[in-house]
Amino acid sequence: MICRYAVDELIGLSADCRAVDSERFEKTTYRMNIIKQKALSLIENAFGKSGRVLAVRAWESAGFVEIDVHFPEMVMSGWEKVQHAKIKVGEGVYRDYTPAGWDNETHTCTLYVDTMHNGPGSTWASSLQVGDPITYVGVSNTFHKPLSGKMIVLGDMSALGHYLALQQLAAGQSISGAIAVDEEDMAEFESTFRWNVKAVKKNDAGGLASLLQWTQDIDLTNTEVFIAGHIPTGIQLRKELKKRKDQPNSVRVQGFWS
Template sequence: MEISTLFKLRKKAGQLLEPHLLQTGKVLEVRAWSPSTLIEVDLHLPLVNMEQWSQVPYIKFRVDHLTFRDYTPSGWDAETHTCTIYIDAIHNGPGANWARQLKKDDTISYLKKVGFTPHSPAPTSAVIALGDESSIGHMLALQQMVLPHTRFSGGVVIGNDNHRDQFNEYFWSPIEPIARKDIYGHNSLMEWVLKQHYSLENTMFYLVGNSTMVSQLRKLLKQQGYPSGQIKAQGFWD
């Protein structure tokens, strides 16, 4: 069967199925950081209910025909049903291409069911989040859940100098922006971790970001003596 015929069949199937699976929301504002490889999007999602989080949530947004990407609301206003997502748009994947085209008052579509990652704060004295540009929303969502706040800290590897400055300017957070010295960022994060002198006990690491960084950083932490039970990993792809 020709590729064009298969595409037509998939498109037809999507047109039949998607209306039953999707809900819609509205773009309230789009803010591209300078340079515009990181995009901040405010959304109104009137049919979503996320008033109580016990784990970090994510929403599957429709970014192209039969194509979805997961984005984590960095916070949730239950009264107005609004949230903000952060999209790493440095690559040319479907999610980044979708984000670049978004503008105020656009209608967006997402799967009805909100998903949850296995990331919930452990009852340890130190909850450490480690990530990259693609995980900013996830890390900020995790930060909100950790009480008391003094238990939480972390590092986010950000390649662009301006974006590191903007992170410090925009957020009150114990998450420290770290310069990227390697392609995926795991070596940069591990170098930062070693300087913190975290205890081998009562420390829980939450790794989130590009899949290569997450898997390699997990290996490096285990080499330093941290057991698997103290490392929670969530890899992303675009």
């Protein structure tokens, strides 16, 4: 809005004009939102498929939830890469979540959802109960798939399902790494996942400081590094790792949220 007003000043729009212009702008935005909602509901009618909640496990802190889902029509043809499904979390509102623990025979999986913040996705996931329907409009590939050699994963709790899916695809191949976790969830993380991927205490939005600290004692030579979750953290982490003398073979960032 500040920029628009600066432009108005430059082209000499009076305050009255601005008020009229602003009203017109709001009406246009309102119409655009209606058009967007209609387009989304057309897409949903054409491509929408549904699943059903089988079980819900909320973590003690209430900041994280595991949701077992039956998706009878889910097409996982790209299941050599980690997948993500676009899920309806409100009227005209969609968020991406990662199917982990995919079972091709039963067409079931688990969604691991961070609910520590306020947002439509977070509210939706926290409200789910056994038997609830879930609508999604498609499944697509992410950039991440298992690579030969030593794999290291880094991210925040929104990336937990993503890395569990990567581990499933990597089968017996070992993956190590660190996930930045809120202090109240650390014990539950360690007792739930007996894994080479460890919880480190999250001290900032995406856990940059603790993830960087964790990498300090690790030899990155000949490793493939995967980063997922908070976008600014992923970008910064990649920059820092690229500066190291023992540079990894690759650093692959998959941004989730900002």
